[in-house]
Amino acid sequence: MPGLAGSKMSTTVIAHLRDRQHAHLAELCEFLAIPSISMDPAHTADMAMAARWLADRLRGAGMSHTEIIPTSGHPIVFSEWLDAGPTAPTLLIYGHYDVQPADPVDAWHTPPFAPTASNGNLYARGASDDKGQVMAAVAALEAWLHATGRLPINVRLIVEGEEETSSVGLRHFVHSEADRLRCDAVLMVDSSMLTPQHPLILYGTRGNCYLEITVRGPASDLHSGTFGGAVENPFNVLVRLLASLQDGETRRVKVPGFYDRVRAMDDAERRLMASLPLSDAVLLAMTGAPALAGEAGFSAIERATIRPTLDIHGISGGFTGPGKKTVIPAQATAKLSMRLVPYQDPQDIAQRVTDFLHHQAPPTVSLNVRVLSASRPVLVDYRAAAVQAASQAFEQAFGAPAACMIGGGTLPIAADFQEALGAPLVITGFGLPDDNMHAPNEKLNLSCFFRGSEMIAHYLPMLAAFS
Amino acid sequence: MPGLAGSKMSTTVIAHLRDRQHAHLAELCEFLAIPSISMDPAHTADMAMAARWLADRLRGAGMSHTEIIPTSGHPIVFSEWLDAGPTAPTLLIYGHYDVQPADPVDAWHTPPFAPTASNGNLYARGASDDKGQVMAAVAALEAWLHATGRLPINVRLIVEGEEETSSVGLRHFVHSEADRLRCDAVLMVDSSMLTPQHPLILYGTRGNCYLEITVRGPASDLHSGTFGGAVENPFNVLVRLLASLQDGETRRVKVPGFYDRVRAMDDAERRLMASLPLSDAVLLAMTGAPALAGEAGFSAIERATIRPTLDIHGISGGFTGPGKKTVIPAQATAKLSMRLVPYQDPQDIAQRVTDFLHHQAPPTVSLNVRVLSASRPVLVDYRAAAVQAASQAFEQAFGAPAACMIGGGTLPIAADFQEALGAPLVITGFGLPDDNMHAPNEKLNLSCFFRGSEMIAHYLPMLAAFS
Known part of the structure; x- marks a missing residue:
């Protein structure tokens, strides 16, 4: 294997796959019509329906064992075919069937x-x-099973329903049932290519530390005409606290120790990154911003991938309707997150930020910092056989090998796979940067x-050959 | 006049008034049942209904001429009785029939x-x-007219429907038809007493400068995993800009020239203020905050009345729902206002703040500062006869003369009255500090x-006696 046969x-x-493209598209449309929005309790039944739909599809594809595994949240779809024998390698394929909410629905040109x-x-x-x-993975497995009666290697597939809500159920499953996921490599298909002609494999991802910061002042909302000037306005304090986190000139995070564990790229990696078709001009065009901005001393793509960040996502409290209202709110709350890079630890960072904020908060308010999620960054050796085989499989399918870089986003489950399974991760996918993931008009x-x-x-026979 | 007769x-x-308390309460309930929310276009018909209701009521009270005057927004109710003759003084009584929205409705114990x-x-x-x-004023006019057939002085009454939305229509009317409002004093009944036993007359009010500050970055919302670190986050910039406006230690506004025109109190005023039953401890208890805070060198009541302020009221953009979303918003917007004191000019202050912010805004974003409203502070000579007569009228009715102070709130129309009519203002009222004006459970x-x-x-015969 693979050899001529x-x-x-x-x-x-491949011929089988090409013959059935029309059917694959129709099946995908069926799957997409189920509004499996994991973060909205109103869609719990749709989540269960999407899981059943997928399990049925996998049974139809010829997988030898498929089951729906309940979790504390939405179920996991698990499927395997292990008849390639004990000496053949085992690949674990990962994806998710849950989706983001469609808001704002009005901004869609077609119904979501x-x-x-x-x-x-x-x-x-x-x-x-x-x-x-x-569904691209399901189609590939089915093509092998229907066209040849078998897979070239052992395959496990795990598709969760909580990727958009922190993968609580799957994280638990990965650690408590690691044996059922034993494998020689994990193929995670949940990301994007650089362009339709440029495949991409991520040899790491940034982690994330998501905080909610609440400043409480008066017992209830007050009128600024009556009390303005004499009582602390929680917003005034909150913006000072938030502004203190980052230097306005250098854009460096000012929390002591924030950069202590940040890993520097080696020269080979820096060359790898410089070779990507992701110049500052390309990134600027993608954002539509007046100009790029970021940490001094790094290119835009470096800032977006191998450097940590701090982004405020929203601030609530008080009055934000049309017109004007002169309220001193009882409390003001900010949501912010920091993308973290190897080897920063999200719990450590959460503690440092919390301490830094409490140290500054005046006694005229009470401050609460809640950790909404903490996901570790991931780093894989991009020279691993499983990664190199995937790059060659891309070359076969797309006519170009995959570029390798560390991804700027976070796949919370990736760190758990790495820790629990000890297998190399191949983090890749078939999306595109302009696919409007998490936005209206996703495509x-x-x-x-x-x-x-x-x-x-x-990839399946190539992974066998590399092993 | 007044003399014995x-x-x-x-x-x-007074006997007439006391006999009819039950009827006055029933009438007030009728008036309050009309949801005359001026800032909500859905209530335009209710606004017209409230104006008609009040005009009918004034006709019933015996006023000689009552009309509903259309404006660019909601109508003004105007009424007069001028048969006291050309040598008798004329009092203009002011109030408003529009109300704040009832949000959050869920927080009301009874339907608003x-x-x-x-x-x-x-x-x-x-x-x-x-x-x-x-309605307290209407009842008083009616009592004189029904019990004696006349009023002791000439009276004009003007009740607007846009007090909660900047008085655009009335401001125009006051300046263009000042002749119809000619008077020797203006009695504005739209404020509060200190306690049910302590009447209060304001011999001035703070002005207000209300701004909306918008920072725009990327062309559309971006994912912080993909672009975080490489593109300016409008929130990160906005909090820095907002934090720059005020010193965290001294709570002084840092905009150059902000305090240039601030008038210092004279010794008599400072004594007047110190004599009020408004100690720091009293104010702290009213706010329920962990501690008071404000500009160094001033008592809490001074900070809340004769010192200017800066309060952020709300910040919008991005994501503020439950859970977490890692969005870099295309834009972030803050609403803030500054209470201004004599002789600060709101247009001048708006320009200074705008310049200060533009000077700091990085070229990586675009900044827009909109002036949502600008109201001048007001100062009246508290020794004026119209003010002293009002204090004595309070003593007759409540058993205590009125305390005098400058109010911390803003009555935008007061400055227009002063400018267009040249008459002393008596700014007073029968509310209480715990009436929950602008909040749920107003009473x-x-x-x-x-x-x-x-x-x-x-007051009516006393004003005649003083004139």
């Missing part, structure tokens, strides 16, 4: 849960993140979807 | 537009601010309501 088999499998194909794209919530990517490029299936079909 | 007449009038009497209070939106105070103390009517009934 493997090569011939791959050809048969009525998938619509147009100009080579499929528009729907979840098209790219992550149902389309999951999937259909060419990436079909080629993504082929990439996985190629 | 006047005194006897007053007694008759179903007036409910309980324990000597009447609960309803607008009970204290300002329908109850207006009116019924004893203050009934005695308020008597105070106005006493």
